[in-house]
Amino acid sequence: MLLENLGTLLTFLAASLAALVPGIGSAKAVGSSGEAAAGVLAEDPSKFGKVLILQALPGTQGIYGLLSWFMIMSQSGILGGASHVSWQAGMSFLIAALPIVIVGYLSAIYQGKVSEAGIALIAKRPEESGKAIVLAVMVETYAILALLATILAVFSVQV
Secondary structure, eight states: OTTTTHHHHHHHHHHHHHHHHHHHHHHHHHHHHHHHHHHHHHHOGGGHHHHHHHHHGGGHHHHHHHHHHHHHHHHHTTTTTOOOOOHHHHHHHHHHHHHHHHHHHHHHHHHHHHHHHHHHHHHHOGGGHHHHHHHHHHHHHHHHHHHHHHHHHHHHOOO
16 A cells, blocks of 8 residues: 555655755744844844845745645646656655755755844944845855756656
């Protein structure tokens, strides 16, 4: 029974990891950035808009993970009601999910660190908020590349 459903289980695993792991990274990074932002806002509430952008940026990896979940479930046919995926296709979906799983998690964590540093910069020099945002967005580039790799790999899986 398990072997009959191995492909479907691997596909669910791939989709679940794609949504879960980058989401955890984003939650952790948005949380730590929020802590730094709260410290700045305790001193100067007028900086809310500037620190909010930096707090929100590491949350995008969670969105990319959810998008990857949707693509895997849709491409496999499971979202549309299909009940069987071959083990080869399931393994392919699992491998296809790895870029967003690994890079999505790590880029969220590191983007959170850059965002925290940017929030500290805004605390002392609010006019430099644009530079702080650019620095944080540079980390985002790798999450986008990982999402692209996952998208291309998912759509190349033959179900």
